[in-house]
Amino acid sequence: MEQTLEPTADAAWVLVDDGCDALRESDRETRFTVSNGFLAARASRAINQSRQRIAPPSTYVAGLFDTRDIERPVPELVPAPDWLQIRVSLPGGPLIQHFGPGPSHPLTLDMRRGLLLTECRLVEGSAVSLRLRLLRLTSQDQRALGLQLLHLETDEGETEITLEASMDGFDSDLTSERLEHEFGVWRTHLSGKGLAMSAAVALRIDGQTLLPTVLSPFRWSWTWRTRPGQVVCFDRLVALARSDAPDQDPGERARNVLDGARTKGWRRVVEQHETAWSNRWSRSDVKVEGDGTAQKALRFAVYHLNGAANPEDPRVSIGARALTGADYRGHVFWDTEIFLLPFYILTWPEAARSLLMYRFHTLDGARAKAAERGWRGAFYAWESTDTGLEATPEQAVGPDRQIIDILTGAQEQHISADVAYAVWQYWQATGDDEFLVAAGAEILLETGRFWASRAQPEADGLHHIRGVIGPDEYHENIDDNAFTNVMARWNIRRALEVAAMLREQWPAQWTALSRRLDLNESELEHWTGVAETMATGLDSGTGLFEQFTGYFDLEDVDLSAYAGRTVPMDVVLGRERTQQSQVIKQADVVALLALLPEEFAGAAGKKNFDYYEPRCGHGSSLSTALHGLVAARLGDVETALDYFHRTAAVDLADTKVAIGGGIHIAAQGGLWMMSVFGFAGLSLRSDGLAFAPHLPASWSSLSFSVQWRGRRLSVRVDQVNQQLEASLEVGEPMILIVGGRPYPLASEAPLILHLESPPP
Template sequence: MNQDYIIPNNWSIIEEGFEKDRVESSESLFSIGNGAMGQRANFEEYYSGPTFQGSYIAGVYYPDKTKVGWWKNGYPEYFAKVLNAPSWIGIHVFVNGEALDLNTCKSVTDYRRELNMKEGWYSRSFKATLPNDVEVQVEALRFLSLHEDEVGAIKYSVTPLNSEAEITYKSFVDAGIENKDTNWEEKFWEPLEVSENGNQAFVTAQTLKTRFVACTFMQNTFEVNGAAISIPHVVESKKDYVSFSYSNKTEANETFTIYKFGGYVTSMNHNEKELEAAAIAVLGSVSKLGFDGLLQTQIDAWAKVWEMADITIEGDVKAQQGIRFNIFQLNQTYTGADDRLNIGPKGFTGEKYGGSTYWDTEAYCIPFYMATKDEKVARSLLKYRYNQLDKAIENAEKLGFKNGAALYPMVTMNGEECHNEWEITFEEIHRNGAIAFAIFNYTRFTGDYSYIPEMGLEVLIGIARFWHQRATFSTHKNKYVILGVTGPNEYENNVNNNWYTNYLAQWCIKYTAAQLETVQTEYAADHKRILEKVQLTEAEICDWKKVAENMYFPYSEEHKVFLQQDGFLDKELITVADLDKTQRPINQKWSWDRILRSPYIKQADTLQGFYFFEDHFSKEELERHFDFYEPFTVHESSLSPCVHSIQAAVLDRMEQAYTFYLRTSRLDLDDYNKEVHEGLHITSMAGTWMSVVEGFGGMRVKEGMLSFEPKIPAQWEGFSFKVNFRNQTVKVKVTQEETTFTLDGDQDLTILLNGTKTVVKAAKN
């Protein structure tokens, strides 16, 4: 049974009614961020019930020492933790000396949360009767500014309803925080300095080991019934904490409001000796705007995001809410403003997985950012990998590879591998192929080939060298094989000849060789520079090609399909339809031993290859593979339903495509995998966008042109989306009757519609 308490709404995520057992889930679902920082939707006031406290600063991490039973050569020394950062949102509330705590109140009514995705703010309101019988109305509104990305703002109001009351706000900054997922129960922050001036306070702390320094700050102002007032305060200060307490005798039905600005300035962007001065300057800037002015800049900034990124769906509110929630969270997580950053699988919504970068970025996220933002944003994501090429070579060297072979990490913050599960760290090497594919995908979509001679070719050479060395020649098969791997389907570890991995390896080598020839012809100076730098010879390239040309692929003549790996047919092939529903999800019900021996597929594996290389196979081949593998797929990875939705649409199985779309778009809202309390599945949200644009919209790039083969679910009256294609914006609107295109650009654009060339006239012509 999936959760169903989120109220369907086109533009907002809404929860009504206070239920203690869903507090942590809602803390994830109502999370906010601005690309530079983010926070779970924790209460401002004190809460004594179960809660998962989390505030995060982009790029700030801690190398938590790996905890394993025994050590293996090449093992990562640490697991990079996304740090729970000092908290600035705290506003504990006391009513006649009694703490406002929703866990202990006599009653909580009219409880409502709203995450307004259109305007980029989060609100909460309720009535509560405290143990001392005072009834209060509380309204809170919070946002993290896109305009001033070091600052967030809170408006918090309390109205006594049944009597006058002394309302005290204890507003604080707290650096004495911990991560839930620490391996050794360590604190990750060392407090350096606490200071305060007037209604402003500052706590400066640095991370242990990595030495990031952050100044967390706050500023408080007040109103009663909308009129500004000044209130003296009582200071409480410790080495890692500072609070200001403000009290006001408030009449019944009179509203006492605190406005709080807070946030972080860090040594990533400022001189660490001048952080407090930087914080004062930021507070000065937003103080001139005031809360309402800063909120208006937020509304304007989100309007600009939605102008390009929105997808409309008519006639299906749940589907509409789902896609907007996914697009909203992607834009909260990564804006493209800082090329040192990347898209973490939990974004700013939780600690699970650690690290900031997985192969998800290249496989799923780059298409979204390429099409909904300036192409420079996607180029920055590729540059991120180029900047870490030396570390990728070091990672490979630790495992015994040589001669500049590069193995990009499964999980990283700075290019070093920092994942601590051996079957993923050492075996899930397909991530290398996703990075090469992203280079191909970027140049195919944008037409910007310059990335390859400038940066990409060196990345491709390192990856090709890795595949050449990782393959083994089998005299038994008279072919090259790749042994001891884990594919995207993590429910099979340490298998031989995972088809997806082998196919990627072959393609990477062939693609790299082709780019070497193109660069030699069209960018001769770059070609000469790169070959000299990496010491690449024709003889080595010939050796690569031997591996590619003689790669082994497991195949079943009986089923006429490529086998996911050599031993797949040895399994007891019981489909998911025949699996006892009480055993789902199997990753929470079964032992790992049982999972590994089962035929069940966590996520698209062979079908992931058919998604990447769709034009390498016929529709009939896709259908055979889809029909063979989908019945064994449990979709217990967030990255699985989107690929199946796209492929079901290609096969004209629209009901199945729609079902998979709803699952990917509402994975967190409906909590399919029973884990949303740990945080949201940010990177798979880009797959949701792909489900609409590539699945139902049928968008591809063919022969340098945009191509569309649109289809529409029966449940929808229409849908529309925009893509930025080579600096022109194409809007596509699909209804049950027709597909129409509009073009915001200077030049007419030739596209393919169901295989036929069509000219879309530029609006400016």
């Protein structure tokens, strides 16, 4: 066990927190979460002094949604029972965790192995002192499994000691259906989802097994006498399973998974978990030479991205805080499609496919939302859970403690185009025709139909989309938001393209689908007309997109006068003045530039970035990543690097902003996007992958792996020697486009190209 509890030696793979600041306890729990996309365990305190837990919930299971407050029926992710509780006590009471000068309760996140390691001392005056080391994981190999290991070594003192292992939190949000010694089944109150847990525990003293006293279901205790040098080893295995209907029993699966784990033993569970993580890292690691801070940030980002997805469950997606906290109630936003899917598409296409199948399975909810408002096609929920029905709360308390109406569920409509964008990106990168025919085409057609229904013709001969909210959420009920309208036009055109493709290549499937959707040639012709006459806000003379109608007439506030502020600009200026100003919450036109750079001809990209960048207050964690990506593509590398480090600081820096509610998983996806799409300049093309590198001066090299249409290749941008190196590790020969020129890449030999012009 000793070796298992030792972290990876390379510091670039390890995140350490040496202190124990009570005000930062929830932040640490978030940052050091272990997760596998199905089961997550936050880094809650190793040892509890009492049986009453007052900290936030520590265990989450993906897809376990319920509506807990029927007066305000907003579904939310329900915490699962906390299976990690441990209490160590002497005859006189619990042993106290020692917080003295210097490191007192260090947490170590071994990102390479996907392990949380904890170490502390338990003391009783000067008579008893024990060194405690713990490990926890949620298995990347078998996602239903969680493991906790404890190593307790007596430094001094002889006394009677009791270790109690228990579970907490299964009475508050779940109704008990069955509760036995090592097994339980619970139900959510209203949704009827089932959760089963099966557990096994063992404790050995100097290698000899000590049987427990069973106090109650999921609660065991062991009592023995300590002596100096004594070593106690404890392990707890749990298996959890979820069911999604009242008539489904998840119990058998939980028991079967646990039986398999018990047969293998905890050492084999750890070994298989580490092997699965090794496989993920071999396909997704990003290496930076010359900037240790950037390297650590990227490892942290990729660690959480790899721990957020579950390719085995197409009925769930990734919430705005993944499974690391309760903020946003576990709801799914556009974050998944725009900020996360690029990583999965190019490093883990099986996970990307599963996440898009979630949108396919919730397509009926999107159709219902459109129909309720008198439109056709699919209008996806702005906040989504498991059903696809709109889950955005109708009201909230604003920064000034006033009750405000939340309009995003009704007005932030670009979500439908965002989903379509991810579908098309996935298909372009993977060539997964089976997915396109079975699911992707229907999403594209129904979202295209929505926009053709939503945009209305007016006297000026253009189609307008009025009464929306763009990505910049400071301005509500606006007309012709450039991001929304251009993405809608793009969506319609891809829908027309996929219709033509199906008709030509899969005529039988096209006939069946078009009949089922009641889609005819007359409607497709109408879509063409809508796309050709969509209002976009583009001034052909200046090349600027007006963010929305009337934006240029609003007050121009100099944000540099507010440098150093610690609160968002809508708090500084007040809600009303913000809405009457050009201050932007987050990337809007810049977001369009990031997603569809082809819409910005010639120097228009730089003109739009230069205009909108100084007007953005970055009131959202999503904003800096897109600004950094665009800045890197434009060659403004130092600005891009500044945005990179600002994005990394969202979750890694102990600023005045607490992250107890969960990791900002979209910001982590944004770090990967800035590195691969920005600094390496990767873009997807129908005939291959293109690169236009712009590395920061402090980065001597950038290396990463990507997958494209059944191929896996490794790429290294070497700034010192001004070279791009690419090796095809798996798959047929392909084309790389570098500096606008095509080069063949085959597995026989790496491709080494000189970069003609160094990054600025």
